[in-house]
Amino acid sequence: MSARSELAxxxxxxxxxxxxxxxxxxxxxxxxxxxxxAVLIEQGEVVWVGPTGDAPAADRRIDAGGAAVLPGFVDSxxxxxxxxxxxxxxxxxxxxxxxxxxxxxxxxxxxxxxSDEELRxxxxxxxxEALRQGTTTIEIKSGYGLTVADEARSLxxxxxxxxETTFLGAHVVPTEYADRPDEYVGLVCGPMLAAAAPYAxxxxxxxxxxxxxxxxxxxxxACGQALGLGVRVHANQLGPGPGVRLGVELGAASVDHCxxxxxxxxxxxxxxxMADGQTATVAxxxxxxxxxxxxxxxxxxxxxxAGVTVALATDCNPGSSYTSSMPFCIALAVREMGMTPAExxxxxxxxxxxxxxxxxxxxxxxxxRADLIILDAPSHLHLAYRPGxxxxxxxxxxxxxx
Ligand SMILES: [Zn+2]
Numbered sequence: 001m002s003a004r005s006e007l008a009x010x011x012x013x014x015x016x017x018x019x020x021x022x023x024x025x026x027x028x029x030x031x032x033x034x035x036x037x038a039v040l041i042e043q044g045e046v047v048w049v050g051p052t053g054d055a056p057a058a059d060r061r062i063d064a065g066g067a068a069v070l071p072g073f074v075d076s077x078x079x080x081x082x083x084x085x086x087x088x089x090x091x092x093x094x095x096x097x098x099x100x101x102x103x104x105x106x107x108x109x110x111x112x113x114x115s116d117e118e119l120r121x122x123x124x125x126x127x128x129e130a131l132r133q134g135t136t137t138i139e140i141k142s143g144y145g146l147t148v149a150d151e152a153r154s155l156x157x158x159x160x161x162x163x164e165t166t167f168l169g170a171h172v173v174p175t176e177y178a179d180r181p182d183e184y185v186g187l188v189c190g191p192m193l194a195a196a197a198p199y200a201x202x203x204x205x206x207x208x209x210x211x212x213x214x215x216x217x218x219x220x221x222a223c224g225q226a227l228g229l230g231v232r233v234h235a236n237q238l239g240p241g242p243g244v245r246l247g248v249e250l251g252a253a254s255v256d257h258c259x260x261x262x263x264x265x266x267x268x269x270x271x272x273x274m275a276d277g278q279t280a281t282v283a284x285x286x287x288x289x290x291x292x293x294x295x296x297x298x299x300x301x302x303x304x305x306a307g308v309t310v311a312l313a314t315d316c317n318p319g320s321s322y323t324s325s326m327p328f329c330i331a332l333a334v335r336e337m338g339m340t341p342a343e344x345x346x347x348x349x350x351x352x353x354x355x356x357x358x359x360x361x362x363x364x365x366x367x368x369r370a371d372l373i374i375l376d377a378p379s380h381l382h383l384a385y386r387p388g389x390x391x392x393x394x395x396x397x398x399x400x401x402x
Contacts, residue, residue, distance in 0.1 A: 019070035072136025072371035073326035074352025077313035084110030099293035136371035143168030155199035207243035214242035288321035301338035311351035331387035370399035
């Protein structure tokens with residue numbers, strides 16, 4: 001698409017069901033559903049939302065044909081900068097071997113050996129794959145380099161594809177530092193962070209037994225905060241632990257996985273509730289990881305009933321969740337985690353935006369980015385109701401049909 005078409009006005013009309021995520025609009029509670037609606041887009045922004053009969057004139061029109069339209073998915077947790085794959089490890093797991101996270105080191109070896117162009121090609125391929133499935137914003141983490149140079153180049157490449165980039169030098173302690181974890185933490189907080197920070201908006205730590213304990217995680221996250229990076233935490237995935245409460249303590253935008261939660265963890269998250277009813281720290285659930293490791297799913301219902309804001313994301317990575325499909329995650333959340341279809345769709349759009357502290361995406365209202373999905377279905381319900389079916393008819397990204 002040329003820059004010229006981005007500047008032209010475009011109206012999407014004859015929308016049967018529009019998910020705005022503007023609570024108090026029409027029906028559907030937080031989804032803010034409008035029937036027989038239209039959306040006017042100019043210069044990549046939504047400038048008007050209203051009844052289709054009142055749709056203003058525009059240079060270009062797209063007839064939604066009565067289909068459902070929703071904000072583009074916001075995938076707030078993905079690891080796209082890597083080389084190689086771990087299909088054999090997946091097969092072994094499905095044959096009964098447990099997941100320990102140790103396979104991360106396999107990908108680290110392959111990533112270090114890859115050229116910049118190989119890494120870039122993988123990110124480009126997965127970014128395109130996600131976009132075809134309706135993802136218009138994707139967060140991209142480093143974490144398979146684990147040297148100063150390899151983490152910096154991972155983020156430099158990630159930043160070519162997304163402004164939501166996250167430094168995850170503290171993914172695991174690499175083999176060469178296995179008996180010197182304190183030294184590795186010093187490297188992460190010092191030269192590695194300094195080299196990575198210019199390309200990163202966020203800092204993240206895998207706070208888990210076998211990765212980084214609470215003291216190391218706190219040290220690393222505080223160093224990132226001191227350089228202006230926002231905090232995210234891989235927390236409570238493989239067992240109960242300190243990650244969720246550490247994230248709350250540090251004002252994290254999101255704690256991710258949340259598979260093993262105590263009441264104290266849930267209370268800590270609920271205590272971050274703000275005036276708008278959302279929690280400042282979002283619980284981001286990644287059911288692709290439980291699917292691909294054949295593990296028990298997070299208990300979304302407990303979080304939602306406690307008033308905690310929930311996001312859904314893919315955790316796309318070659319080891320524990322090699323899916324880029326947000327519709328797949330929505331279906332899992334509904335079938336396996338006790339979420340309603342409406343809750344899951346909200347979590348995959350507005351929830352992801354919250355987890356990235358963004359108010360210009362995950363929502364369709366004047367001033368929002370014109371990122372939207374036209375479904376091959378009359379309702380958002382079909383995303384969970386028709387699992388595995390390619391329902392994304394068309395994606396508009398920054399107002400441009402893809
Ligand atoms: Zn992850």
